[in-house]
Amino acid sequence: MTFCTTCPSKLMLLGGCSTVCTTIGEAAKMWNLVVLSYGSSSPALSDRQRFPTFFRTHPSATVHNPTRIRVMQKYNWSRVAILQQAEEVFISTVEDLEVRCKDAKIEIVTRQSFLTDPTDAVRNLKRQDARIIVGLFYVNAARRVLCEIYKHQLFGKSYVWFFIGWYEDNWFESHLEEENLNCTKEQMKMAAEGHMTTEALMWNKDNEKTISGMTAGDFRVRLNQALMERGFENRSTPVGYQEAPLAYDAVWSVALALNKTMERLTDVNKSIEEFDYSNKEIADELYKANERHSVPGSVGSSCLQ
Ligand SMILES: *[C@@H]1O[C@H](CO)[C@@H](O)[C@H](O)[C@H]1NC(C)=O
Numbered sequence: 001m002t003f004c005t006t007c008p009s010k011l012m013l014l015g016g017c018s019t020v021c022t023t024i025g026e027a028a029k030m031w032n033l034v035v036l037s038y039g040s041s042s043p044a045l046s047d048r049q050r051f052p053t054f055f056r057t058h059p060s061a062t063v064h065n066p067t068r069i070r071v072m073q074k075y076n077w078s079r080v081a082i083l084q085q086a087e088e089v090f091i092s093t094v095e096d097l098e099v100r101c102k103d104a105k106i107e108i109v110t111r112q113s114f115l116t117d118p119t120d121a122v123r124n125l126k127r128q129d130a131r132i133i134v135g136l137f138y139v140n141a142a143r144r145v146l147c148e149i150y151k152h153q154l155f156g157k158s159y160v161w162f163f164i165g166w167y168e169d170n171w172f173e174s175h176l177e178e179e180n181l182n183c184t185k186e187q188m189k190m191a192a193e194g195h196m197t198t199e200a201l202m203w204n205k206d207n208e209k210t211i212s213g214m215t216a217g218d219f220r221v222r223l224n225q226a227l228m229e230r231g232f233e234n235r236s237t238p239v240g241y242q243e244a245p246l247a248y249d250a251v252w253s254v255a256l257a258l259n260k261t262m263e264r265l266t267d268v269n270k271s272i273e274e275f276d277y278s279n280k281e282i283a284d285e286l287y288k289a290n291e292r293h294s295v296p297g298s299v300g301s302s303c304l305q
């Protein structure tokens with residue numbers, strides 16, 4: 001990673017998805033930079049040793065596990081299977097799920113993993129007669145999995161599939177041709193019928209006025225209006241719509257952290273303009289400013305973590 005040396009020093013980095021933030025978050029400490037993410041759910045990012053200057057408004061993917069366990073307990077499902085893509089975000093989610101299953105005396109009968117092609121993994125699930133299956137993969141892999149589910153007839157009332165809830169609407173019937181899937185829309189729909197998803201709360205539920213002067217509802221109206229003006233007919237379709245309230249909170253967090261740091265530095269006759277990538281003192285102030293505040297009155301459900 002190189003930064004332009006003649007440009008003004010960046011004070012903080014705002015990041016999106018887990019893949020990007022894992023790399024940036026691990027390197028940022030070398031430049032005394034705080035990273036704030038609004039779109040990363042990887043549980044691995046909670047590791048303070050590896051990511052000492054990382055913060056996020058997005059909840060960790062492990063928040064779904066207690067819900068999954070509760071559903072399993074409700075229906076007395078005591079033997080479950082896991083199908084996962086071999087990506088760090090899913091691997092660390094599964095590690096957490098395994099611990100929780102053990103505590104709840106739910107047996108994990110098999111854990112199948114794949115890189116890009118789930119054919120063998122799904123076949124193994126069938127061979128082991130898995131019925132309750134927690135699936136953890138990105139959406140394009142999810143389509144491949146679903147097509148395999150169809151081919152092996154692992155759907156219908158004898159099967160329960162838990163999928164990730166943040167895929168876009170109708171994810172199972174789009175991109176079929178460009179991704180070379182050998183299943184029709186109808187087959188995909190059939191295989192997807194009745195699957196369960198869990199989603200984190202992204203919107204603040206109490207509609208109180210936030211620090212921005214808007215309520216969460218006001219923000220939603222403004223966001224939808226802005227999308228309509230930009231030609232999005234179906235407002236909930238653009239990628240990233242779900243994370244929008246968390247991104248809004250993240251930007252506010254940056255503003256509040258900068259404000260607080262500037263005031264603290266004024267007290268000691270210093271200025272934030274003095275920051276460069278070797279300035280540990282100002283970096284520490286920026287870190288503390290992020291650490292000290294949780295997003296006050298956020299539009300998202302987030303607290304800075
Ligand atoms: C789960 O098991 C308990 C105890 O065996 C039983 O009382 C309950 O009705 C079961 N629930 C379901 C949904 O089958």
Ligand SMILES: *[C@@H]1O[C@H](CO)[C@@H](O)[C@H](O)[C@H]1NC(C)=O
Nearest residue numbers: 150151180181182183184187
């Ligand atoms: C696609 O599916 C058809 C019918 O289900 C099958 O005959 C064909 O071999 C499949 N092609 C590939 C590439 O899997």
Ligand SMILES: *[C@@H]1O[C@H](CO)[C@@H](O)[C@H](O)[C@H]1NC(C)=O
Nearest residue numbers: 169170231232233234235237
């Ligand atoms: C918007 O969504 C509706 C219903 O889901 C669909 O019929 C319509 O084609 C969509 N419009 C666009 C522009 O994607």
Ligand SMILES: *[C@@H]1O[C@H](CO)[C@@H](O)[C@H](O)[C@H]1NC(C)=O
Nearest residue numbers: 256258259260261262263266
């Ligand atoms: C920080 O925010 C407070 C409250 O809005 C404001 O009065 C103050 O001037 C801000 N500080 C700086 C350095 O901008």
Ligand SMILES: *[C@@H]1O[C@H](CO)[C@@H](O)[C@H](O)[C@H]1NC(C)=O
Nearest residue numbers: 265266267268269270271274
């Ligand atoms: C603050 O710094 C300026 C410039 O470095 C200096 O002139 C001034 O005396 C300092 N004030 C205090 C209170 O230390």
